Amino acid sequence: MPREIAERHDVIPMLGEIFREHGFSGTSLSEITHRTGLGKGSLYHFFPNGKKEMAEAVLDDVATWFETNVFAPLRKSKDPELGIKKMFEAVDRYFYSGKRICLVGAFALYNTRDQFGTKVNAYFSSWTKTLTAALKRNGLGTREARETAEDIVASIQGALVLARSQDDPMVFTRALKRLQNRAVVGSHE
Amino acid sequence: MPREIAERHDVIPMLGEIFREHGFSGTSLSEITHRTGLGKGSLYHFFPNGKKEMAEAVLDDVATWFETNVFAPLRKSKDPELGIKKMFEAVDRYFYSGKRICLVGAFALYNTRDQFGTKVNAYFSSWTKTLTAALKRNGLGTREARETAEDIVASIQGALVLARSQDDPMVFTRALKRLQNRAVVGSHE
DNA sequence: GTCTATAGATCGATAGAC
């Protein structure tokens, strides 16, 4: 039966939000202890390698979420168009309709790309590859499917940046709608 | 006549590269002293408010570059299509064909958005507004011009993220070419 | 203007009691 006290697993989402706010090097252990309510002793008990291991746990958690809610529907939906629709719905949900940034995308910039290179690379290559396959099953040619997938994944990232720069989540919502139209219309050419 | 010793103005580009590598909070003064060869005394002489003033100087420098090399051609070219072409050339040059990140975009994420909010917002709103105007002069309707401009600016940011996540600058180059085609083709509809 | 020396705070991480 689940215990009341926090387990390692329960802390990870909160760690994710903290890293999203301050970045990796901008996040201090004191901030983490304050926000989680856990002392350093507990934190180092859960994550013996400290801050780096906490960030890796968050990235793994993100990867699992996308595998379940984004990649699996793209792969398993019999109608590829339905899979793509589910992808856009999951993306909109995950990024709180533009109010939440993509931690993996943010980690791709700066130094953090090198510190977490494998996980950062895997996240984006899984996404583009899975989406490419879905677009091909929906009738697009190899090259067009690959290009469209790259466009969509990149545009989602860029829309998050732009929305946050303007402090206007609607920028993201609008972009997502246009991308979805393009993905579906493109498949009917 | 120009002096041999570094002036404030000469340090700024190097500061920009350091911030691009480590981010704002990840950049330490000791890294700056090593890379610039200047002691803390000199640095605080040029930038009395320390690291924050250095970052602001870099953002102002970026704004000036884009005003001259991106926004002015978009505004002043008699043929709007030529202005757009010049924009894409300048963007490709500025981001070293995908090997350099956008510091303003990176600052839009995390906390730094709030610390440098005005400059971050101004950079992107200038860009989208100027590009929107050029697209309208090229025959697009108000709404379509605005949406296309937003798409292009966001996609450039996203392509930089994606390219870096894959450690493959060609992702950026390909995206830029597709965007340019879209911008020009779109104007002939 | 440029340097060294150093203040004072905070960093990540560890030790050890309970």
Added chain:
DNA sequence: GTCTATCGATCTATAGAC
């Protein structure tokens, strides 16, 4: 498992000689 106390390193910023 969770806490407090604390280590040594590093941080930003300042002071003051030259």
